[in-house]
Amino acid sequence: MYFKKLIGEMVYLSPMNPEDCEKYAEWINDIEVSSNLGLVKKQINEFIEREMLQNLSKQEFNFAIVDKKNDEAIGSVGLFQIDYINRSAEVGIFIGNKNYWGKGYGSDALNLMLDFTFNILNFNSVKLKTYSYNSRAINCYKKVGFKEVGALREGKIIAGEKYDIIVMDILSNEFKNSYIKKIVNLNQIY
Numbered sequence: 001m002y003f004k005k006l007i008g009e010m011v012y013l014s015p016m017n018p019e020d021c022e023k024y025a026e027w028i029n030d031i032e033v034s035s036n037l038g039l040v041k042k043q044i045n046e047f048i049e050r051e052m053l054q055n056l057s058k059q060e061f062n063f064a065i066v067d068k069k070n071d072e073a074i075g076s077v078g079l080f081q082i083d084y085i086n087r088s089a090e091v092g093i094f095i096g097n098k099n100y101w102g103k104g105y106g107s108d109a110l111n112l113m114l115d116f117t118f119n120i121l122n123f124n125s126v127k128l129k130t131y132s133y134n135s136r137a138i139n140c141y142k143k144v145g146f147k148e149v150g151a152l153r154e155g156k157i158i159a160g161e162k163y164d165i166i167v168m169d170i171l172s173n174e175f176k177n178s179y180i181k182k183i184v185n186l187n188q189i190y
């Protein structure tokens with residue numbers, strides 16, 4: 001069961017559903033998906049995945065990304081490394097269903113996550129890290145307003161090659177595409 005917590009153009013963000021563990025285990029065991037993620041080295045079956053989803057759903061600020069058209073979960077997005085003093089966090093996102101890649105679903109979901117982070121949690125900055133070979137992710141992040149701020153040189157070694165880990169961030173005053181602001185403004189009018 002999913003709930004429409006934050007609604008975008010193509011997806012909505014819902015509290016996570018641990019019953020999705022089989023689906024997630026399938027996605028995470030697909031090297032095309034997981035070679036872009038830190039957990040590629042891990043062996044994850046549906047039982048381990050259930051525990052991971054249960055933990056994530058209890059931790060703050062993790063959401064299932066759900067397709068508005070058919071109410072199907074396609075991945076997840078969430079915050080970690082949360083720093084309440086400096087109001088900053090790191091964001092992680094993955095769309096496990098490859099049929100959805102490159103069609104705007106990731107940027108729609110990320111936009112909602114940033115809206116929540118800046119306009120509900122009142123955070124000031126959000127950062128992320130991605131591998132330099134993940135061009136689709138880098139393009140997606142730039143589209144929602146992330147800027148490249150540096151690189152951890154040769155921080156990733158895979159398939160006999162060394163790659164940089166790209167660091168990107170966005171500040172609250174750089175985020176313009178808020179639908180939460182529109183909702184609050186509407187409440188004021190009526």
Ligand SMILES: CC(C)(COP(=O)(O)OP(=O)(O)OC[C@H]1O[C@@H](n2cnc3c(N)ncnc32)[C@H](O)[C@@H]1OP(=O)(O)O)[C@@H](O)C(=O)NCCC(=O)NCCS
Binds near residue numbers: 136139
């Ligand atoms: C990274 C991810 C979340 C992006 O979501 P998405 O829905 O695929 O991204 P979007 O469609 O919103 O944006 C992708 C952009 O890259 C472009 N793109 C698509 N395929 C591409 C490719 N093979 N190479 C380079 N750019 C590509 C798209 O054209 C789009 O830019 P545009 O809209 O300006 O044309 C998703 O692809 C994913 O989960 N991948 C697997 C796991 C992963 O990499 N997670 C991130 C780890 S840091």
